[in-house]
Amino acid sequence: GAGYWSYGFGYYLEYADMLYDYTNGREDLLHTEKNNNIATFLQKLFLDDNVVASYGDMGMTLSISLGYIYKLKSIYGDIVEMPPKDILIHDVHYFPFMMNEFLYYKKEFVNTKLSKNATYYMADEGWFVTRTPDYGFGARGGWNGDSHNHNDVGSFIFSKNNRQVLCDIGLRPYTRQYFEHELRYTFLESSSRGHNVPIINGEYQKNIPGERSVTSYENGVFTIDFANIYGIPALKKLVRSCKTDDKSVEITDEFIIEGDGTFTERLISVVKPEISEGRISVDGVTVTFDASKATCDYIMDTHTLEVDVNGNTTKGSDVYCININIKDIKDGKFTFTVEA
Secondary structure, three states: OOOHHHHHHHHHHHHHHHHHHHOOOOOOOOOOOOHHHOOOOOOEEEEOOOOOOOOOOOOOOOOOOOHHHHHHHHHHHHHOOOOOHEEEEOOOHHHHHHHHHHOOOOOOOOOOOOOOOOEEEEOOOOOOEEEOOOOOEEOOOEOOOOOOOOOOOHHHHHHHEEEEEEEOOOOOOOOHHOOHHHOOOOOOOOOOOHHOEEEEEOEEEOOOOOEOOEEEEEOOOOEEEOHHOOOOEEEEEEEEEEEEOOOOOEEEEEEEEEEOOEEEEEEEOOOOOOOEEEEEEEEEEEOOOOOOHHHEEEEEEEEEEEOOOOOOOOOOEEEEEEEEEOOOOOOOOEEEEEEE
């Protein structure tokens, strides 16, 4: 995600730029189509001024070196949008980044803003992001085999007023156990139980090497086909469709479960929600659905995280996990609307 992009591509940028100068431009590892895409990756992850899509081991917010961004903008020009100034820091930990503040400063880089009307579909990764003046939304397909992976295929994030409301809680402290495969997905943060994805027959997603979802973006609808990610033989179909407009996102889950299967929607928030029949209100955002089309009951449990919402290993914060257990659904289709 955004944090490791900063670290990894930042050092690559320093190396490639020095090599370009040293060889008088003969070795150009900067100006390729692939690197143009990498250079613009950060701006595609912003849901709001200081909210990024926190997939994998990433916090909900981001701080990034001012000098790094100055240099990135100087090299790649207009294709790079400057991030909001509030997230840019004077990074004294990395000498090249600190020096770049002086070497690449330009007056026109200051006080720039990201576009509030932007939509990105990253087909290779199966990631989707849209920003509007009223909300930000991100959803991901892909697979559960990424570096620093969380089991979160099909998950989404909804932000409003510069904070994640229906959230991806991101990383936890880096411990030996967290990076042992047999233990990693016992933690809430990295398990699918800590993400906005369905629970099938009481089971969560599995970490199955090589299994990928299938995504598409057509006519304003982002679609994820991800039944194979669960590794449940009785689950014959699971397709999530996300339709966005100026004020809301309509999410439809279509599923087929053989036998007496159970289907549970799961929603995650760091703000305590108010729940009533067919309606969940949390931090100025409402989730609504037609309760007449299915019988639902609701269970909410609270967990204490080991990091705060900014990814700092200080005092943790509570996270609220809402289960909507859906019974007697008429057509194997459940639709809910998230509105800012």
